[in-house]
Amino acid sequence: MTSLTKVPCTIVTGFLGAGKTTLVRHVLENAGGRRLAVIVNEFGDVGIDGEILKSCGIESCPEDRIVELSNGCICCTVADDFVPALKRLLDHPAPPEHIVIETSGLALPKPLVQAFNWPEIASRVTVDGVVAVVDGAAVAAGRFADDPDAVSRRRAEDVSLDHENPLEEVYEDQLLCADLVVLNKADLMSSEERGRVISEIGRVVSGSVKIVEVEHCRVSPKVLLGLGVATESDVANRVSHHDNEAEHDHDDFESFVIDLRGFETPQILIQKIAEAAAKHDILRVKGFAEILDKPMRLLIQGVGSRIQHRFDRAWHKDEERLSRLVVIGQKGLDAKAIRNLILG
Numbered sequence: 001m002t003s004l005t006k007v008p009c010t011i012v013t014g015f016l017g018a019g020k021t022t023l024v025r026h027v028l029e030n031a032g033g034r035r036l037a038v039i040v041n042e043f044g045d046v047g048i049d050g051e052i053l054k055s056c057g058i059e060s061c062p063e064d065r066i067v068e069l070s071n072g073c074i075c076c077t078v079a080d081d082f083v084p085a086l087k088r089l090l091d092h093p094a095p096p097e098h099i100v101i102e103t104s105g106l107a108l109p110k111p112l113v114q115a116f117n118w119p120e121i122a123s124r125v126t127v128d129g130v131v132a133v134v135d136g137a138a139v140a141a142g143r144f145a146d147d148p149d150a151v152s153r154r155r156a157e158d159v160s161l162d163h164e165n166p167l168e169e170v171y172e173d174q175l176l177c178a179d180l181v182v183l184n185k186a187d188l189m190s191s192e193e194r195g196r197v198i199s200e201i202g203r204v205v206s207g208s209v210k211i212v213e214v215e216h217c218r219v220s221p222k223v224l225l226g227l228g229v230a231t232e233s234d235v236a237n238r239v240s241h242h243d244n245e246a247e248h249d250h251d252d253f254e255s256f257v258i259d260l261r262g263f264e265t266p267q268i269l270i271q272k273i274a275e276a277a278a279k280h281d282i283l284r285v286k287g288f289a290e291i292l293d294k295p296m297r298l299l300i301q302g303v304g305s306r307i308q309h310r311f312d313r314a315w316h317k318d319e320e321r322l323s324r325l326v327v328i329g330q331k332g333l334d335a336k337a338i339r340n341l342i343l344g
C-alpha cells in the first residue's frame, strides 16, 4: 500500500522512440488540476524531450517543475543526479502531488526503482508504478528479436534469460519491471500484428500486468496514475538481464550530435535524414532545425526509418537558433558517413 505521506512517482520506461514523451505530455495536458512535476532523462548530451515538454506551456506543470537530466542514463547516475533532483522537487514550497519520471530509452528501470529504498528518500517517495511504453510497430517488425519463437523456445529450456542481443535485453528489462504496459502505435499495426505483439509481450510480463493498446499514448491519467503498487518493495521479484552486473554502462550503444546549417525547406533536410536512416542502422534521430526565412523552428523525430517533422513553436526573439540533431544507434555507427550525408 502507498503511504499517504509519500509522494507517488510514476516511472515511464520504454525503448528509444516508443512514445514516452508523448505519454508524459498527454498526462500533463490531462492532469485535471493535479500538481505534477516531471523528471526527464535522455541518452545523449542534448535535451530534446525537456524542450518538447516545456514548449507546450501546460499550466499544471510550469517550467520549473520540469527537470532535465541529460548527463547519461538515469539508471547509472542515480546518486549524482536523480536523488538530488528528486529532493529539490520535494523541498519546493509547493511540492508536487505526483512526480512523473521519463527515463531514457536505453535506461534500465530496476536500478531506479531500487533507489527508492535509499534511506535519504525512502520515507518521502514511493513508486506508484512502472509504466512501460512499447512501440508496437517496431516489435511487429522484429526489431527486438530476429526470431521471437526461437527466443521463447530458448527461454523455456534455460531460465537465465541471456540472448546477447543488446536491443532485446534492454527492451525486455523494461517490460520485466513493468506494472502496466502501454502498447502504443496501434495505428501502425494490422490486427494480425496486434495479436502477435500482445502475445509476445504476454510471454515476457507476468499475468497480472495489464496491456493497454493505444495510439499516440492517449491513455487517461486515471489509468496511469494511482496504481499504488509501491514497486520498490517488490524489486526483488523483477528479473533483469543485468542482475549480475556490478555496473551497467550502455557500452552497446552510442550517440553523437550533428550541428546543422539552416536549410531552405524541411523536405531537403528530411530527405537526407531518411537516406541516412535507410543506409545506416540508426535507431533514433531527433532535434530542431532552422528553416531559412521561417519564424518557426522545425522539430524532427526519427524512429528507425520513419521520419516525422513539424514546426513546433516560433523561435524566441533572444534565442540562438540552434539547429542540431542527436543520432543514436548501436556501437559502430558510422558517424562520419552519416554526418557527411546529412550535411552534404
Ligand SMILES: Nc1nc2c(ncn2[C@@H]2O[C@H](COP(=O)(O)OP(=O)(O)OP(=O)(O)O)[C@@H](O)[C@H]2O)c(=O)[nH]1
Pocket: 014, 015, 016, 017, 018, 019, 020, 021, 022, 023, 049, 104, 105, 106, 184, 185, 186, 187, 188, 214, 215, 216, 217, 284, 286, 301, 302, 303, 308
Ligand atoms: N504513428 C504514430 N506515431 C507515434 C505514436 N506515438 C508516438 N509517435 C511518434 O513517435 C516518435 C517518438 O515519440 P516520443 O514520444 O518522442 O518517443 P520517446 O519514447 O519519448 O523517445 P526517446 O525519448 O527518444 O526514447 C514521435 O515522432 C511521435 O510523434 C503513435 O501512436 N503512432
